[in-house]
Amino acid sequence: MARVRFVGPEPVTVPELGDRVVEPDEVVEVPDQRFEAYVCQTTNWESVEEPRFVDEPAPAPAKKTAAKTLKGSDD
Secondary structure, three states: OEEEEEOOOOOEEEHHHOOEEEOOOOEEEEOHHHHHHHHOOOOOEEEEEOOOOOOOOOOOOOOOOOOOOOOOOOO
């Protein structure tokens, strides 16, 4: 699910979210397929976390390198 922040001045009831009352500056989860319908209303909503659809690749994990220990030579 994507997340959006309500930036309007007064609480609103959102029927699509089960008649949930959303307060100003509150972050809510919305269905991924409906994300664009919220963020196109720039006076009411702003993006917090965009949807990630199944056909998109997952972000690559950060590479970790193992610390190597240096061995002293006895020669």
